[in-house]
Amino acid sequence: MMTRKELDLWVGIFVVIGMGALLFLSLKVANLASFSGADSYQIRAKFDNIGGLKVRAPVKVAGVVVGRVSEIHFDNETFEAVVTLSLDSRYQFPKDSSAKILTSGLLGEQYIGLSAGGDVANLKSGDTLKITQSAVVLENLIGQFLYSKAAEGGDKGNETKK
Amino acid sequence: MGRIAELLRALGTRVINHWVWRLGFATRFLLLTLKHSGPSFRRFYLTVREIYFAGVLSLIIILVSGLFVGMVLGLQGYDTLARYGSSEALGVLVSLSLVRELGPVVAALLFASRAGSAITAEIGLMKATEQLDAMEMMAVDPIARVIAPRFWGGVLSMPLLAALFSAMGVFGGYLVGVRLIGVDEGSFWSQMQAAVDFREDIVNGVIKSFVFGVAITWIAVFEGYDAPPTAEGVSRATTRTVVISSLAVLALDFVLTAMMFRGL
Numbered sequence: 001m002m003t004r005k006e007l008d009l010w011v012g013i014f015v016v017i018g019m020g021a022l023l024f025l026s027l028k029v030a031n032l033a034s035f036s037g038a039d040s041y042q043i044r045a046k047f048d049n050i051g052g053l054k055v056r057a058p059v060k061v062a063g064v065v066v067g068r069v070s071e072i073h074f075d076n077e078t079f080e081a082v083v084t085l086s087l088d089s090r091y092q093f094p095k096d097s098s099a100k101i102l103t104s105g106l107l108g109e110q111y112i113g114l115s116a117g118g119d120v121a122n123l124k125s126g127d128t129l130k131i132t133q134s135a136v137v138l139e140n141l142i143g144q145f146l147y148s149k150a151a152e153g154g155d156k157g158n159e160t161k162k
Numbered sequence: 163m164g165r166i167a168e169l170l171r172a173l174g175t176r177v178i179n180h181w182v183w184r185l186g187f188a189t190r191f192l193l194l195t196l197k198h199s200g201p202s203f204r205r206f207y208l209t210v211r212e213i214y215f216a217g218v219l220s221l222i223i224i225l226v227s228g229l230f231v232g233m234v235l236g237l238q239g240y241d242t243l244a245r246y247g248s249s250e251a252l253g254v255l256v257s258l259s260l261v262r263e264l265g266p267v268v269a270a271l272l273f274a275s276r277a278g279s280a281i282t283a284e285i286g287l288m289k290a291t292e293q294l295d296a297m298e299m300m301a302v303d304p305i306a307r308v309i310a311p312r313f314w315g316g317v318l319s320m321p322l323l324a325a326l327f328s329a330m331g332v333f334g335g336y337l338v339g340v341r342l343i344g345v346d347e348g349s350f351w352s353q354m355q356a357a358v359d360f361r362e363d364i365v366n367g368v369i370k371s372f373v374f375g376v377a378i379t380w381i382a383v384f385e386g387y388d389a390p391p392t393a394e395g396v397s398r399a400t401t402r403t404v405v406i407s408s409l410a411v412l413a414l415d416f417v418l419t420a421m422m423f424r425g426l
Contacts, residue, residue: 026364
């Protein structure tokens with residue numbers, strides 16, 4: 001039988017490596033270190049169509065993640081999607097900044113790209129972004145393409161008739 | 163007519179005696195264990211000893227299987243992802259499947275067969291050799307002295323074991339994916355970090371493994387305590403522990419997953 005001291009040592013080692021594994025999962029696998037304890041402020045943006053944007057999608061400026069989407073809901077008065085962005089308070093942006101919904105890669109996840117404006121006053125918590133650009137919907141894009149092709153073809157047909 | 167009535171009566175007796183009655187007894191037994199849990203924390207040495215038997219001794223099987231499960235995920239995942247030209251997403255596949263499902267569930271199944279069966283066999287033998295009765299004769303409450311520390315030892319060990327399983331699995335996936343096959347190391351980790359959420363994935367995984375720990379050790383201590391005091395009785399109880407707790411883990415996993423990830 002083991003002595004009490006040995007037993008304590010082994011259980012201590014077990015708890016330490018167990019906690020170490022949890023820490024590894026939180027920091028290295030889930031990347032808890034960024035954007036958790038940091039102060040943030042909330043701004044809102046309205047979009048006609050958010051495509052496949054999800055809560056916790058990144059908000060990027062010049063490709064750098066500066067915040068995350070914290071909430072998405074539907075405004076039944078204006079029939080627009082209202083997206084709440086939670087931005088790191090280390091970063092401040094002009095009041096007339098604009099938001100776009102972009103896609104990383106061809107089939108990648110959608111994220112919000114902010115472009116800084118030129119106003120001297122900065123965005124405060126609770127502000128709403130005025131200029132937004134909706135997500136690109138592939139079906140609409142194909143529809144437009146086909147429509148313009150058809151129009152082109154029609155023009156050509158007319159020309160040959162002449 | 164008489165035969166059918168006889169059959170129905172036999173069925174009813176079986177259901178009532180084997181299922182309903184035992185379930186009620188098991189619930190009362192759990193409440194009794196919780197009520198008498200004081201000594202296992204006041205004299206924490208009792209629980210530490212059980213953490214050693216349930217947790218430390220399960221380390222080898224958990225670490226080795228975690229590593230192999232992760233390596234297999236790496237191989238299989240790479241094969242499928244490479245067809246779609248997105249082999250960099252291997253980290254996401256390995257880590258999400260481990261943290262959300264495989265870590266808690268497989269660790270719990272291993273824990274049930276490694277530690278759960280040992281708990282049942284030990285308590286069953288203590289009962290068969292009248293050690294529990296002897297304790298009662300000496301005014302020592304067997305539930306407080308024997309059952310509760312084993313229960314808490316198992317409950318506290320399970321989340322740590324599941325976390326170790328997941329961490330080893332991610333490491334195994336890294337070994338095969340990055341070291342062996344040659345997936346880009348930077349995108350392996352960064353895509354993983356972008357996809358795995360702390361609250362949604364890690365915390366839910368820990369909650370799952372905690373629930374599994376409660377279920378397994380509850381079943382194990384109850385089966386041991388309720389075992390007929392014979393050699394055959396103890397061996398049957400041990401088998402039942404492994405079967406029932408494995409089924410309970412899989413069923414609970416479905417319920418918990420439905421609640422956590424589908425928002426039911």
